Amino acid sequence: MAEVVFSSWGGKVIDNRQGGEPEAAAFKLPGNYLDEGNVGAFMGWDGVIVLDKDVDIVTMAAEYMKRVQEKYCCAKCTPGKRGTRVMMDTLARILAGHGEESDLDTLTGLSDLLDNCKCTLCMTAARPILDTVKYFRDDYLAFLRGERKSKQAKSYRDKLTAPCMDRCPAHIDIPAYIEEIKDYRHDEALGTIRNRMPIPAVCGRVCPHPCETACRRALIDEPVSIMVLKRVASDHELLHVQEPPHKAKAPTGKKIMVVGAGPAGLTCAYYLALEGHKVKIIDMLNEPGGTVAVGIPDYRMPRPLLQREADIIADLGVEIEYGVKLGRDVSLRELKEQYDAVFLGTGAFKSKPMGVEGEDEGYNGFSEGGIHYLRKVALGEGMVTPKRVIVVGGGNTAIDCVRVALREGCEDSILVYRRTRKEMPAESYEVDDAEEENVQFEFLRNPTRLIVEDNTVVGVEVIKMELGEPDDSGRRRPVEVAGSEYVIPCDMVIPAIGQDPDLSYLEDGDYGIEQTRWNSIVTKGGTMMTDNEGVFAGGDCEYGAMTVVLAVGHGHRAARTMHRYLTEGKVYLDEEDAMEDIVNNLGVFDKEENLGIIGGLHREHQPKIDGAERAQNYEEIELAMPESQAVREAERCLRCYRVAMLAVN
């Protein structure tokens, strides 16, 4: 980034205006805004950053407050609605040369009063204004004395965000839908969610909810149950037998092929269809959902609900053809020729090897991988699960495998993981659930060798591990304890180390599509377009195996850029996209923040079927949260909106 002229960001003042050895800043702000110009300054919830000394900071403050008041203030509290209005008019008066010095006291006083706001939108919007009055007082005085004329930047770019919505890869307007639930407007809440996510029944159940790790409520008690509230909104529509109100725009005549009916593909198709484009999805499976359908067991994600989400998307005019595999039944070249644009959402279905002797010998009782095991079970493809099963790995797939094995009649379902429970990448509640279902855990063990009799696996030799120094991921590296090997007998071994995309459909030449060295597709600058114009990609095939919600985020972003590609012939990021990325890079959640209020309220949990007995079937184990409880939970939301604005020179 460019050198900082001044910054009050995060309460740390860096002032290089007087020259001397410039002090460096720790935040990440780009030096330029797309190809529009240089970033001159940035204002937001945590202060002011000036990169270009020529930016008229008073004019920028006036513009910032005008946008806060006229574009974003929800008007739902007095200090916000009227306080920012008075600030806006006061700043405008100063710019016009009609200000008085007492106006600066008014701005300061109102900044304090805005601490009483209902939410943090206007409250935090006062912060940069206060900082400008404090640190750019001479500039204000110059205006007050009539010595300066207002100078607008080339452009100003703004963005409404919140820590949760920033952290959510799909950038759902979380505070909005939570407030709608609080106000008993579940259908409107669902509408807000669908603006960014067309599969709320899925993401209301199996999302790892990174948003909740950025919930400010956690700083005073516990994070808001954001994911479950999404399910509540989605269940409300289902329970009340309502149809979604959305309608597609008039047909554009453009044809799009989406490869893969997983979360990325479905999302991309949904938003393109809403724009009026004719979308066709092909998928190699015989049902929608991709990894969600065949990789997440029904007790977590009932497939009829997934089917309903796909049906809703199909009702917008999206054609879905199942059983068609790219590279086998049709080539990318053919698709490219027949369609105006192609989206690749082919997922990551190839299991990573364990790196253990004998794993590629094709022994009986050695599963190709966790994702394969889950898929075969889900599709009823004759997978017989024996009595004693070892699953190797510590992620969500590994947990799903040990729990599915129990449901498939296995008596001893054993998870082998080379670190401890604390380091497991699986969600901790999933690990708890597995434990409750009597899954056995072998921590700090790593497989070294398969024990085979008559071409059949009868056990796994493991070596004990201990934790050493932290590695790149920040987790302590497991180190083998020499000579500690022993054998755990079993009838089946399922490696669930991870998955990679299978891009073999690009084998006939990469068709101009760049790949990473770990076999994923490269897209450019947040546009989701590959090197090959008109071919876009997103989800696991682009990022590597990741989350449903990331795939949704990709699908949505791709639909936006594809729409521009189809209608304007250009692929670019608009203000919303670009600012989303800039703010995301800067970071919105501050885990050190002192909120200045007290909490003391526990997070509400949805009821769950308890005990090991539930592991006998695939009934959903998490039950719907009653709406009254959801409203109580929604009341805990602090509505942590923030407004950011860039001055571009």
Added chain:
Amino acid sequence: MINLKIDGKEVQIASGATILDAAETVGIKIPTLCYLKKVSPTGACRVCAVEVEGADKTMTACNTRAVDGMVVTTQSEKLSKIRRELIELLLVNHPLDCPVCDAGGECDLQDICYSQDVVRQPFGADDVNAETIDHWPLIQQVPNRCIMCEKCVKTCHETIGSSALFVNEKGDKAFVDKDLDKCDFCGNCVQVCPTGTMISKPFKFKARPWELRKTQSVCTLCSAQCQVEMHSKQGKVMRVTSEDGVTVNDGNLCVGGFFGHDYLNSDQRLTTPLVAQQETSWEIALDKVVSEVSNLREQQGGQAIAGLASPHLTNEENYLFQKLFRVALNSNNIDSEARFSSLRAAKVLNEQLKLNGASNPMDRIGTAEAVLVFGADLRSESPALNWQVQLAARKNDTRLIVANQRQTKLVKQAESFLQYRAGSEASLAGALAKLLVDKGQTDNDYLNRFVANRDELDQYLSNFDIDAACAASGVNRAQLEKAADHLGQASSVAIIIGRDVMASAQVENAVAALANLAMVSGALHGNQGGLFPIASKGNTQGLIDAGVAPEFLPGLVDYAAGKEKYASAWHATLPEGGADATGILSGIEQGTIKALFLAGTNPLVNFPESGRWRKALEKLEFLVVQDILSSDLTRLATVVLPGSASAEKRGSVTSLDQRVNKLRIAVAAPGEARPDLAIFSDLFARLTGKPEPSEKALRQEMMSLSGSYADVCQSLEQSNFCWKQAYTPENKSLTAAKPEIASPPPAEMQLLVGKCPFQFGTTTTYSAANNELAPAGVIIVNPEDAAKLGLAEGGQIKVTGPAGSASGKVMVNSMVPVGLLSAADNFTEMNIQQIIPSGSNCVAVTAKKA
């Protein structure tokens, strides 16, 4: 429980309560402005900011939950300054039109400025003047005066369920806007508005609040009987309001209660007695009545005289009416429009369940775990029950099941919608009962204890054919099973029965089946839920209780069985026989009935076969009409006696849920009009030579003679209302019925008669406000049928049934299914009842463009 300290006082309160709740329990008053108890807290005004130990910032008492160990300060210099500044901000650009503002003198903003010592304006902003919204019917919105408390928005959504209001625009330009299509024009937005933002157009500039005299009374436009305050000035009711928290309706009113009172001031009010359509004195008019009926009684006996009373009359009036006929005229030809609906249902429920009216107070609907709304358009028929259902479904996790022929507004809140075909009510209710039994979701101990013929019930249900019920009703089995599960899994069930059932030709079978379902589902047992038949009009319940029917004496006592007791109490010989409304009609046609006394009832519009009634009435030798509004009917009468509206008289009325409410006189009746009771008393004295009975004496007599009212009247003297004796059936006192199951209805186009949501009987068609919303009847047609018949929205349609034709404007709306037309019976001009056969609400019709 949670312990906290507020201003040094120790407070203990239940978990979940807010700081404001906690403070209230120890008498600490925290100033509020946007807080409204009946809706979820908004936290908009921030005036209730308090200091909490450990928090640098203030926290708002209205929406911050109390936490154990919290130490709260509600008064400090810091807080006073913040509150003052917040209010100063509210006053930025607030117009200085308090002198002419509708809220002047009753404005919460004025009050809080005063109490918080807001005397200056340090803040300035550019002066902007938002335009007043004047294009909404009946309600004006002045955004300049709005403090954005959202009380209106929340009440509209959470309490009323209309969800018409919303906040539009951002920042200081934000204002409360309305989706007119969703508005029910209940006026609650006006009522809850703390400033003069939401204004009632009919009331605007009519009076200052301090000029108004307030009278506590009840609204009698429907049988829920909301508690109201009538505000009058110079002898006219200017507006009607209701107070939150202390009324059974929690301050909520509907379009009838809030706007409908205008008929009181109608220029069509009857103000002088008429004989042969000529104004005359009471003396002459009453003499005329007495001489005519005395002659008839002498010459042809009491059976030549008949009378129809009304749900518009009080309990005492209806009681005296039947006594007048039975004792003074020796005639038992008495009846009312309840004959066509509520009375028929009441007979079944009384016989089967020993139930007369609802089994519980209506607030037990809001807390029931499942609610079944059967054949009722609650928004039209009983807004107060609708608010209960809103509370239940929206806030209390209640499972709502709607069974209706039409897609009512409530359907979108239902988890089960059973859209059935006319005539299949008993099948549908029977199928639900059977499924509950089959699924083992019944309380066997309860059934064994209370049901006299448990074996017969089991046998009836075991032979019940669900598939046949599905075929008859058009409801598929999966839907039925789902609804049955909702009912079966709930520990408390409320069943609401509406007009579509109670006015139908199959009312006896349908209600019997629903009574069975009530037993089986547990609706009759326990403190929550209940069975709620919606009495069709204001005091229909009191009318039934008063014994205005040939087969009943007061208190639903069988006439033959109770005759001796009443005869001795009244020191009279009671007449034999007696004709009901249908018998009276044919009696007039056959010439056996010569004189008819209509008290507050209009067969020309309100009764099925209204055309036939018109011909019959024209044939009468002597017709007395006692009413408050002039109409085609009064023009037919030999003698017209001007009576009084409920706001103009004393007496009691009984709600659908067994509340006996006291009417108080808000204004005097116009001209020489007299309270109806005074007219009956006068006639009674003249005909019997006995002294005129007093209202109080009559009430005591009625209550002591009718079982469920016993002991009620004493408490009524001191309070606004009291309850009839609670429903407590004895062991083995309930009888399961074996209702016949109807065959599938015919395929022809049917017309269903109901009620217009904006009108109440024909009464409010004399109110300008209601007529602004619904000036004339419409016939609602499904879009497919409209296309088939070549009908367009707003065009004219003519419907013809066996009894006659009617025509009106077309409303194209998919709330009615294909093959069903729907019309309201409120409109004299359309007079849809002329094509409806007696004892029905539905008829096969041919429809065409008119």
